[in-house]
Amino acid sequence: MTSTDTTSAPGEVALLGRPTQQRATVLRALIDSEDFVSAQVLHARLIAAGNRVGLSTIYRTLTALAEAGLADTMRDSEGERHFRHRPGPDHRHYLRCRTCGRSVAVDSHLVERWAERIGATSGFTEISHTVELTGICADCTGPTAPAA
Amino acid sequence: MTSTDTTSAPGEVALLGRPTQQRATVLRALIDSEDFVSAQVLHARLIAAGNRVGLSTIYRTLTALAEAGLADTMRDSEGERHFRHRPGPDHRHYLRCRTCGRSVAVDSHLVERWAERIGATSGFTEISHTVELTGICADCTGPTAPAA
DNA sequence: CTAGTGATGAAAACCATTTCCATCTAGCGT
DNA sequence: ACGCTAGATGGAAATGGTTTTCATCACTAG
Structure with a gap:
C-alpha cells in the first residue's frame, strides 16, 4: 500500500x-x-x-x-x-477517550427515543440531535502511565 | 438603561x-x-x-x-x-429551532442516566456529554410564514 | 482524437477567536 | 484623599481552520 x-x-x-x-x-x-x-x-x-x-x-x-x-x-x-x-446506516453516536483519542460506537436507541419524545412534548418537529460523549478509557485509567 | x-x-x-x-x-x-x-x-x-x-x-x-x-x-x-x-446549577440541554433560533431547555435526566450507564458498560470513566437538539418549533411550522 | 464538463490544488480570501501590548482603573495601603 | 500595583481593557495584529478562486488537468462521451 x-x-x-x-x-x-x-x-x-x-x-x-x-x-x-x-x-x-x-x-x-x-x-x-x-x-x-x-x-x-x-x-x-x-x-x-x-x-x-x-x-x-x-x-x-x-x-x-x-x-x-x-x-x-x-x-x-x-x-x-x-x-x-x-x-x-446506523451507528451515530460515539464515546471517545479524552486521553488517547480512541472512540467506540455506543448503543443509542434510548437517546433516539428520548429525542423523539422531547420533540413530541415540545411541539417541535423534525428533531435532529447530536450527542457527544467523552471519557477516559480503561487503558488510559490503568494504574501505570495514562497518556505516556 | x-x-x-x-x-x-x-x-x-x-x-x-x-x-x-x-x-x-x-x-x-x-x-x-x-x-x-x-x-x-x-x-x-x-x-x-x-x-x-x-x-x-x-x-x-x-x-x-x-x-x-x-x-x-x-x-x-x-x-x-x-x-x-x-x-x-442544572439545565444543561436545549432544543433549538433551526428556523427562528429560539431555544428551550429540556428535561434530560434520561440522557444523564444513559450516559452514566454507557460509561459503566464500556469501561470508560469520567464520562462527560454534550447533547444538542434542533428542530422546527410550532410557530415556525405554522401554515403561513415560517421565519417572517 | 477532441471537446466538454467536472475535479484538482496552490494560493488567497474568510472569519471567528486569541494574543499583544500600551493604556486605564478598581482596590488597597498609607 | 493620593499614589501604587495588579488586574482589566480594547484596538490591532496574529492564528488557524475552512472555503473560495481560478487556471490547469483528467475522466467520459462522441
Missing part, C-alpha cells in the same frame, strides 16, 4: 460524482483510520505517505462524504470538525 | 475576578438575551446600544462565565460558539 490504490474504495466513491483517484484515496484513508480524524490530519497523513492530494480536495471530499451519509462528523472542543467513516 | 449600569448583574460578576463595568454589562446583555448568542452578535448589540466594549473583552468575559459555570455554551453547525446564561 504505497500510495495510489484506486481499487480500495469499492463503489462508494461513485456516489459522490465522478470517481477519481483522489476521492478513492481519501475515502480509503478515512476507512483505514477507523476513528475520527480531522481534515488536516488526514491530509498530513496522505502527504506523509507519499500521496499527492490537495487540502481543498480533502475538505471537499470529506464534506461530500458527510452529506452523502457515508461519514459521521463531530466537532472537538476547539470547534474543529472530525470525520469518521460510517459503515452502515 | 442607556448604557452603563453597574448595578444590573448582582454578585455574579464578582465570581470572575475584579468586578468591572464591562463585565457587568456583558453579563447583563447575556441575561437579557434569554437565549444563545454568539460573542459577535452580543458585541454588535452592545455597540449598537451605545456601550463601549471591546470584542476581546466580550470573548474573555464569556469564556470566563462559561468556565465559572454561569453560562452554557454550544456550537452551531458552522462551529461558532454560542453562549447562554445559566440561572441555576
Whole structure:
C-alpha cells in the first residue's frame, strides 16, 4: 500500500460524482483510520505517505462524504470538525477517550427515543440531535502511565 | 438603561475576578438575551446600544462565565460558539429551532442516566456529554410564514 | 482524437477567536 | 484623599481552520 490504490474504495466513491483517484484515496484513508480524524490530519497523513492530494480536495471530499451519509462528523472542543467513516446506516453516536483519542460506537436507541419524545412534548418537529460523549478509557485509567 | 449600569448583574460578576463595568454589562446583555448568542452578535448589540466594549473583552468575559459555570455554551453547525446564561446549577440541554433560533431547555435526566450507564458498560470513566437538539418549533411550522 | 464538463490544488480570501501590548482603573495601603 | 500595583481593557495584529478562486488537468462521451 504505497500510495495510489484506486481499487480500495469499492463503489462508494461513485456516489459522490465522478470517481477519481483522489476521492478513492481519501475515502480509503478515512476507512483505514477507523476513528475520527480531522481534515488536516488526514491530509498530513496522505502527504506523509507519499500521496499527492490537495487540502481543498480533502475538505471537499470529506464534506461530500458527510452529506452523502457515508461519514459521521463531530466537532472537538476547539470547534474543529472530525470525520469518521460510517459503515452502515446506523451507528451515530460515539464515546471517545479524552486521553488517547480512541472512540467506540455506543448503543443509542434510548437517546433516539428520548429525542423523539422531547420533540413530541415540545411541539417541535423534525428533531435532529447530536450527542457527544467523552471519557477516559480503561487503558488510559490503568494504574501505570495514562497518556505516556 | 442607556448604557452603563453597574448595578444590573448582582454578585455574579464578582465570581470572575475584579468586578468591572464591562463585565457587568456583558453579563447583563447575556441575561437579557434569554437565549444563545454568539460573542459577535452580543458585541454588535452592545455597540449598537451605545456601550463601549471591546470584542476581546466580550470573548474573555464569556469564556470566563462559561468556565465559572454561569453560562452554557454550544456550537452551531458552522462551529461558532454560542453562549447562554445559566440561572441555576442544572439545565444543561436545549432544543433549538433551526428556523427562528429560539431555544428551550429540556428535561434530560434520561440522557444523564444513559450516559452514566454507557460509561459503566464500556469501561470508560469520567464520562462527560454534550447533547444538542434542533428542530422546527410550532410557530415556525405554522401554515403561513415560517421565519417572517 | 477532441471537446466538454467536472475535479484538482496552490494560493488567497474568510472569519471567528486569541494574543499583544500600551493604556486605564478598581482596590488597597498609607 | 493620593499614589501604587495588579488586574482589566480594547484596538490591532496574529492564528488557524475552512472555503473560495481560478487556471490547469483528467475522466467520459462522441
